[in-house]
Amino acid sequence: MLFEGLMNAMQWQVILMIIIGSVIGISIGSLPGLTAVMGVALILPVTFGMDPVAGILLLVGVYFGAVYGGSLTAILINTPGTPSSAATAIDGFALTKKGYAHKALTISTLSSTIGGILSVIVLIIIAPQMASFALKFSAPESFALAVFGLSIISSIAGKTLIKGLIAGALGLMVATIGLDPIAGFARFTGGNENLINGIDLVPVMIGLFAASEAFTSIGDLFSAKRAKVVIEKTKLKWEEFRMLILTILRSAGIGTFIGMIPGAGGDITAFVAYNEAKRFSKDKRQFGEGDLKGIAAPEAANNSVTGGAMIPLLTLGIPGDAVTAVLLGALMVQGIQPGPMLFETNGSIVYTLFVGMLIANMIILLFGLMGIRLFTKILLIPKSVLMPIILVLCTVGAFAINNNFFDVIVMLIAGIIGYFMKRYEFPVSPVILGFILGPMLESNFSRSLVLSQGDYSIFFTRPITLVLLSLAFLTLFAPLLKRKVIKLKEDYI
Amino acid sequence: MNFLSNYFYFFCLGVLLLVVGCSGEESTSASKEGVSSFPEKPVTLIVPSAAGGGTDATARALADATEDHLGESIGVENKEGGSGAIGMTQGANATPDGYTVSMVFVELTMLNHLGMSELTSDQFKPLGLVNLDPAALTVSADAPYDTVEEFIKYAEEHPGEVKVGNAGTGSIWHIAAESLAKETGIKLNHVPFEGAAPAVTSLMGGHVDAVTVSPAEVLPQVEAGDLKTLGVMSKDRSNIMEDVPTFEEEGVDVTPVGTWRGLVVPKDTPDEVAGKLEDAFLKGAEEEEFTEFMKNNGLGLEIKSSDEFQQFMNKESEFYGEIISDLDLGSNE
Structure with a gap:
């Protein structure tokens, strides 16, 4: 079957479609405001007239490329192109500021493609078994995953935990605006119809990361404090890469796993992988200041989500996130009904898709490594030219999400808030994390209690829920406990 | 090196001009003058439920079949949550220029009775019904x-x-x-x-x-x-599950309940524009690719024109108003 798939995928039309898709994907992903979902949705109509395999693989190329492309700008100019890359910006941009952009991009490219390829291999080998495990995730498990996600604030908070928690709480509060996810009542909208649907994540993210960065740079232009741009030509050494292998493997595992859980996507995954890389690292001081693992972990994880998300889609006919939902539509239009019967009715197409996914990752590796020299040139553009361009892209990106000018205002307000947060050393990533996890936390909490008819024991009598909640507790309080223990030891000595 | 940075500078400038150019084009066509030349830009179809469900699949297939008749592309946008109230409210509040069409379903005639939304079917101008399915x-x-x-x-x-x-x-x-x-x-x-x-x-x-x-x-x-x-829960068996009996056959007497899906635009959309959309969507619904899709996916094809759809919605609204107060769901606070 796999061999037949290989033969089918090795046609020049198919390969060409994957190449075109990946290049479009990388470009779309790297622009702030254009996410993987939008990219796939934009290209979708083009595929209707195509041969099913070529059409679907074009979309797969766009999807994979966009997830990778989002990290380029996260690393280079602290502007995550997609929410999945928000975690990469933390250490990626720190490395760029130190002059190691070249090395950071190399690690990002290698980790991304290794993560992507591993997840596709998991998809090929044990998709049905993995899918049945994914079904064990019910409301309490999703709630626990969201709590665990929030606990990650303690590892991305930067210098002070309190400031990180305040930022996270801000994200959670903003996420409550809009209709109640369970009962459907409008909350905190102040009668403004633009707020009925809640605030969109993307304008907030663009504002907090990109616009605030532009504002800060503009401030720097007028003060004497002008940072000198350095691009060290240091290549990634084999020794350094070897140290990352374990992190990449772990993160790919986390990514594939979370990717297949319905309702959780690349954004949460990247933060979880970052947190775990830090937990397992012996020297945690470099995290946030430019640790290579801080790039390898989220990058391997957010790209391995791609294969993971395909698992419930292809084996159960259930889309786990927005991108796979668009892909489901694409498959159905082509007359392919994903689901338990897919492997029997359309086996050869499925294996051709698998091979195509592997090829898409190889192509991204090739283009990524070839493009690094070109991508880093963006740093040579004077800030006085680059920053206005970024602001224009922010505005266009925010508008493009819903073709609504209100989102541009949201982006600008978020930018101003982000500017002051950066100025007073509040980390911005926890806001995004709280914002993403808020709705997931709330609706699954209510749903769990409906399932248990109001019995709170549902949160600690289920094994997966218990493990996740314990992990969350550990993550949040471990740094505090450790400090206590060290202090006690010092007292005794 | 200098050459490369110049090159990149111009490249960025080019991208910028392209972006500005594109956005300029959009803003001119959005002006009210273009009624007779409608449509001049892609139309958005709001789907008020999560991607991957029956409504989403129907919307995507219909959009695909309708594009040729409309002469513009149709982009599907999922706005799920609140039993569809989120997406439908957005659809009702959209600029009434015909560039935002909403797919609505049976919940539209229920939400108001449930006390869950101010939204009623009167806020829309119906284009047509394409589907009916039982529970x-x-x-x-x-x-x-x-x-x-x-x-x-x-x-x-x-x-x-x-x-x-x-x-x-x-x-x-x-x-x-x-x-x-x-x-x-x-x-x-x-x-x-x-x-x-x-x-x-x-x-x-x-x-x-x-x-x-x-x-x-x-x-x-x-x-x-x-x-x-x-x-x-219907009078007749489902054509995709012919061996599954109806409740009535099983000796359980329940009121038939089912969903339907139709297309609407905001109330104030000009009749001329709504007429063009109705034409395009109803032609799209009769396209073989759409009827094939409905059959392959087991969806009940039921086409009603704008007027028939309006009458049908009025009846449904009355019917659910009774059921909901009978079931005492209206007090849902």
């Missing part, structure tokens, strides 16, 4: 009941313990389960999800005991032998 009672394949009657007997013996997943509080599938419980005198535990797809996922995982969604939404899983459908 079907589906359970896990290894459940201890094989018929509707056995299910009801089990629920009578275990009052309040049987968890029935629905597509959101006050959604049609919630009403279906509520009306089933009310009319047979059983007690069920109703669990809301954000659409039918997550409810079916939960049934697959054994977290709920039954769902009352349409046959199409469970068909792949039923065919694979993971789930079984006990009965459909």
